[in-house]
Amino acid sequence: MKFPFKKVLVTGGAGFIGSHLIEALVAEGCQVTVLDNLSSGHISNLDSVIDYISFCRGDIRDLPTIEEAARDCEAIFHLAAMVSVPQTVERPLESAAINDLGTLQIFEAARNNNVGCAVYISSSAIYGDEPQSPKHEGMNPKPLSPYAVHKLSGEYYARLYHELYKIKTTSLRLFNVFGPRQDPSSPYSGVISIFMSKAIAKSPPTIYGDGNQSRDFVYVKDVVKACLLAAKAENTAGIAVNVGTGSSLEINRLWEMICQITGVKIKPQYMSPRPGDILESVADLQRAKSLLGFEPEYSFEKGLAHTFEWYKRNR
Ligand code: UD2
Numbered sequence: 001m002k003f004p005f006k007k008v009l010v011t012g013g014a015g016f017i018g019s020h021l022i023e024a025l026v027a028e029g030c031q032v033t034v035l036d037n038l039s040s041g042h043i044s045n046l047d048s049v050i051d052y053i054s055f056c057r058g059d060i061r062d063l064p065t066i067e068e069a070a071r072d073c074e075a076i077f078h079l080a081a082m083v084s085v086p087q088t089v090e091r092p093l094e095s096a097a098i099n100d101l102g103t104l105q106i107f108e109a110a111r112n113n114n115v116g117c118a119v120y121i122s123s124s125a126i127y128g129d130e131p132q133s134p135k136h137e138g139m140n141p142k143p144l145s146p147y148a149v150h151k152l153s154g155e156y157y158a159r160l161y162h163e164l165y166k167i168k169t170t171s172l173r174l175f176n177v178f179g180p181r182q183d184p185s186s187p188y189s190g191v192i193s194i195f196m197s198k199a200i201a202k203s204p205p206t207i208y209g210d211g212n213q214s215r216d217f218v219y220v221k222d223v224v225k226a227c228l229l230a231a232k233a234e235n236t237a238g239i240a241v242n243v244g245t246g247s248s249l250e251i252n253r254l255w256e257m258i259c260q261i262t263g264v265k266i267k268p269q270y271m272s273p274r275p276g277d278i279l280e281s282v283a284d285l286q287r288a289k290s291l292l293g294f295e296p297e298y299s300f301e302k303g304l305a306h307t308f309e310w311y312k313r314n315r
Helices: 016-027 063-070 085-090 092-112 146-165 191-200 220-232 251-262 286-292 300-314
Strands: 007-011 031-036 053-057 075-078 117-123 168-174 176-178 206-208 217-219 239-243 269-271
Touching (some): 007 063, 016 220, 031 063, 085 146, 092 146, 117 220, 146 168, 176 220, 217 300, 239 286, 251 300
């Protein structure tokens, strides 16, 4: 099925995931407006598409700016957020203003501009440390951080905006996303981006805890595919859907694989576990498969190989 929307808005489009999504939308022939305040994204992430998009530097806390960016759009992909969980623990009010109220403003701008479709990027964080595994969408949410509370409230707004105003909203609960352009510069960056840059620099990584904790690592191109499927889907309005791979990998094994691919042999340093770190996180993909027709295309090894190529070129 051809992509049904011509003019679309992507919030947070200069970020890691957003920039990959925009490349795909441009390839689909869409006119893309990007709204990003560049607080964590980089304009250089958009180098390959900058001549084909309209870039608006602005903040989702500012409703008139969003209204302007959303004008005449048929669909919105809402990715802009304060993305670091520990940052939201330190600054819960700022997180609420961005991740909660900012999200509500996106839906409100959609309503005011008659935008018919919105894809909202949520997170597996909403499951918290619920021990049941794999995590399925019918489970009770157990948010453990302001980030998770705000992502969950975004999902509730998404559902409300479908029920009250008939906007076709879908929430995607992303598991651990990795790939080219993920920024390794903060201690709270994704573990793969940190381990890659450590391996390339030939320095030992830190593993928090015993390294037996595991994660469902999904390659960014598969996340993009899920976003496009969600925009096209007819049967996901008001619903939240997991996006992962359905398999998990232990952090110790992850470092071994990164050593293999980068050709280094370095022992990791171990430190005490991070407070609140969850032991096992893996997505149940039944809903994604049945409602979106989503099936991840990239094996972990293939995704890691592409990621390595990028970090080598851009270290
Ligand atoms: C991810 C998301 C977060 C939220 C959460 C939901 C990222 C960056 N964060 O947090 O936004 O959605 O999932 O539960 O995707 N680790 C090390 N050494 C390091 C860095 C990390 O051992 O240098 C461990 C860390 O303790 C954890 C695992 O690797 O057990 C994954 O860490 P992460 O920060 O990549 O992601 P996570 O799952 O904490």
